[in-house]
Amino acid sequence: MSAQLHHHVQPVPPALTEAEREAHRWEDDGGLIPEPRPSAQSDHWLRIGAALSQRLPELTGRHDVIVTCQHGTRSGAPAAFYPTSADLEIDAALFAPLNPATIHPARHGDEDRYPVAWGAFVHEAAHAAHSRWNTPAPLLGTALDKAGQVLEESRAEHAHLRRRPGDRRYLRATIRTLVLDDFTSQTPTDRWQAAYAAGLILARRDAGVLDPDETETLETTVTGILGPDLLQTLTGIWTAAHHTGDEDEKTMMEHARAWCQALGTEPEAPEPVPDPASGRKGELAEAIGKVIGHVRANEAAQAAAEAQVAAARTARAQAKATQAQHARQAAKIAEKVFAPGGRPYTPGKPANSRRRSPVTGTRLPTSGEKAAAGQLARALRAAAYRERTAITTASAAPPGRLNMRQALARDAQRAAGVTPTATPWTHTVHRPSPTPPLRVGIAVDVSGSMDAATSPIASAAWIVAKAAALTDPDSRCATVAYDHAITAITSPGRAPRHVTQFSARGLGHSLAEAIDALSAGLGLAQPGAGRLLVVASDGLYAPHEADRAAERITALRQAGCAVLWLAFAPDPQPLPGATLLELTDPAQADAAIGQAAASALGKANA
Structure with missing residues (x-):
């Protein structure tokens, strides 16, 4: 074993190399010392040594130590510290196989690319900071x-x-x-x-x-x-x-x-x-x-675990950024869809592009529709009801109900001469629980395949919107019609007075953007209210249309929003995540929608 290899702290300056001796002899004889012709590699090692000198104070608190990095050290060790001259040497071989041009120790975090070299640097820095004693020269x-x-x-x-x-x-x-x-x-x-x-x-x-x-x-x-x-x-x-x-x-x-x-x-x-x-x-x-x-095995396992944590953290950050970007896009769509004037908005096209509205007129609701709206409103109120919470407190004095076991314990404590701590009286207070408001978004399909169902869909949309408005002053509802474009039927917070009639002759299905508009306009993805999305459609979509809409429905379901799919034609194809309800009479929707609303209110964080 070579003791010199492990003697990282050199108590005396290192001996001069033969080249250094020759240079000194030449200088003593009056000769000019030739300037060395640096190579690209040596320039990089000089730069690396200077960068390590800049980083050393943060490790040691010392500003007087000079770090040099070159191939080999004068002591023969991979790294060495000379306390008498405040020099610290690092063997460039410790950075292998990295190209010195890519090594930048001045950048915090770059050391993770060469942990062995940095570990030797840390070790010598520990000596520079703490090895403040020396063996006496005779020993x-x-x-x-x-x-x-x-x-x-x-x-x-x-x-x-x-x-x-x-x-x-x-x-x-x-x-x-x-x-x-x-x-x-x-x-x-x-x-x-x-x-x-x-x-x-x-x-x-x-x-x-x-x-x-x-x-x-x-x-x-x-x-x-x-x-x-x-x-x-x-x-x-x-x-x-x-x-x-x-x-x-x-x-x-x-x-x-x-x-x-x-x-x-x-x-x-x-x-x-x-x-x-x-x-x-x-x-x-x-x-x-x-x-x-x-x-090495433990470090590899630790690195793998850290990599997994970092990957998960990055994935969460990316998902959060994507979600924030999607929320901004949805807010822009909602602003354009619910802008004054009720003009159709076609996603991906200029806002001033002309598109014919599917709305053909309005009519007064029938008595059957009013009755259905009233029944649904009562169902929604029942779904929103919260039992009162009971809070029981114990005390040493009335009022309240006497607990005999606690009363006997209190008497025993008094007889023993200690301070009574028993609480024989209990009092129960019933407090009402806040009822969350309701947020209902309705998306009506007005593509060509829905032409035969326009009348029952218009009726069902009015029943749901009117019932939501009757439940609570803070409840809000909005309705949009969609094909390739999106048209606002009722804006958030406006109770419908008339049944809106429309034609179904459009092409395409922008259900994904329609859901974005309703979600942003009503806050369907935000807790604090009972949230319900109602889609009236046969589900006959192109694959890319269905996939994009299904992503929105899945996200709403995960956020606690119930999704109800109304179908008025045989063999519907609802998207995954939605609760299907096939209807032939719009008045039948009140009970089913009431159950869906109860589920939504149960998940609300009021």
């Missing part, structure tokens, strides 16, 4: 120094997560980079190496980076090497280190010394060298590999 390279390093790894991350718990996912993503390279198939399985693995992995479990189920394999392996008592001792040491201050060098050295003593290692001596003749090799690497596999 560098000793077992005491190495023990302090391993304790500092999880201590810095533990301190960082207390400030920024959201960075946990990035630390988990980079765990392989920070740990696994230190253990290979040739790493001997001795006590020092087992303790080192425990300090890197199990300590991160207790720091909140890893989950207990992910580290079970390694814990079993390390327990078999160290024994449960020694492992418990080491656990106590790193737990105490997690609660040690950032600048408390003395206490951290004491923890490191206790670590060495627990393992029987001389603190001031060099780090124990693995015995190459050891027969057990690679056991720790295999166990750590399983830990990393569990971490």
